Amino acid sequence: MSTTLTLDTLTITQPDDWHLHLRDGPALHHTVSDVARHFARAIVMPNLAPPVITTAQAADYRERILAARPKGNDWQPLMVLYLTDNTPADEIDRAINSGFIHAIKYYPAGATTNSDSGVTDIKKVYPVLERMQKCGLPLLLHGEVTDAHIDIFDREAVFIERTLNPLCVQFPGLKIVLEHITTAQSAQFVASGGENLAATITPQHLLYNRNDLLAGGIRPHNYCLPILKRSSHQQALIEAATSDSGQFFLGTDSAPHPQNKKENACGCAGCYSHHAAIELYAEAFDRAGALDKLDNFASHFGPSFYGLPVNQKKLTLRRAPWQLPATTQLGGDPMVPFYASETLQWAVVDGE
Numbered sequence: 001m002s003t004t005l006t007l008d009t010l011t012i013t014q015p016d017d018w019h020l021h022l023r024d025g026p027a028l029h030h031t032v033s034d035v036a037r038h039f040a041r042a043i044v045m046p047n048l049a050p051p052v053i054t055t056a057q058a059a060d061y062r063e064r065i066l067a068a069r070p071k072g073n074d075w076q077p078l079m080v081l082y083l084t085d086n087t088p089a090d091e092i093d094r095a096i097n098s099g100f101i102h103a104i105k106y107y108p109a110g111a112t113t114n115s116d117s118g119v120t121d122i123k124k125v126y127p128v129l130e131r132m133q134k135c136g137l138p139l140l141l142h143g144e145v146t147d148a149h150i151d152i153f154d155r156e157a158v159f160i161e162r163t164l165n166p167l168c169v170q171f172p173g174l175k176i177v178l179e180h181i182t183t184a185q186s187a188q189f190v191a192s193g194g195e196n197l198a199a200t201i202t203p204q205h206l207l208y209n210r211n212d213l214l215a216g217g218i219r220p221h222n223y224c225l226p227i228l229k230r231s232s233h234q235q236a237l238i239e240a241a242t243s244d245s246g247q248f249f250l251g252t253d254s255a256p257h258p259q260n261k262k263e264n265a266c267g268c269a270g271c272y273s274h275h276a277a278i279e280l281y282a283e284a285f286d287r288a289g290a291l292d293k294l295d296n297f298a299s300h301f302g303p304s305f306y307g308l309p310v311n312q313k314k315l316t317l318r319r320a321p322w323q324l325p326a327t328t329q330l331g332g333d334p335m336v337p338f339y340a341s342e343t344l345q346w347a348v349v350d351g352e
């Protein structure tokens, strides 16, 4: 183990982000140029208001995203449709034929930001899932139950029992990604499943636990859903992310909200991390003594699950501590990014 502890330079294959919120309108200028700096592709979440539920809407949204891309940059958005109780199974055929839709997102109705049109009972979408299983289109899950009486810290674990486990039994061939996992239960459930079951992990869930949200004062910029859990769960996620199983890969869940919507009596859920996404992961992997595992997690396991080629370009990071800005911009609004004003050990030096 490891030469990596003394490494000062790290070259990886150019990474992809398998879970990203870009928003729409003036915000695209900032969110798209940030992700396009170091990443080659990103799975783009469809929870706009109103949500992206048809292939035609995804085509329009994709054009708006591409128009916001910096000149000469070839970063690619991989589009996703938002599943509703009324999505027809034929929409899956249209999605496949489009060539630019790579997954379908399941939000339990009311689970998180802009999820009011989500699915009220998973059985209602079984015909759609049947079609997806047949053609190999992945289902991306926001894995939390929404019942008001279930404790917020237990919602992911209860989702596994009530929804995910039966879903895997009913659709054994369906490709499923449990998004932004936050618990030991999720890491273990995914690891014990087949290769058609995977999970994404965010930088905030690798670097932080619930003390970073609640101890010594409430820190609204660390509030995201699923909520940060206790440190034993954080440790289980670090072990999963640095494992060789191939089922865990990078998905930032970078989810921008203006400063005044976060610093608020009823603050929004979501952390923005694409001002320093790969550097945040490098920090977490370095602390775990596992920098040698970053390349697989960030750049190989995701494409392999989605059946896409691995990127050709490389990205080089150097151990060169730098301080993150206190604020950045989102459209016309100030925004406080994740890890604001903190110091990161790794900086990108090549691949811009």
Ligand code: NCD
Residues within 6 Å of the ligand: 021, 047, 112, 113, 114, 142, 223, 224, 225, 226, 253, 255, 256, 269, 270, 271
């Ligand atoms: C996301 C958002 O703001 O769109 N928020 C979050 O806390 N992660 C939605 C989501 O992925 O749950």
Ligand code: ZN
Residues within 6 Å of the ligand: 019, 021, 045, 253, 255
């Ligand atoms: Zn998300």
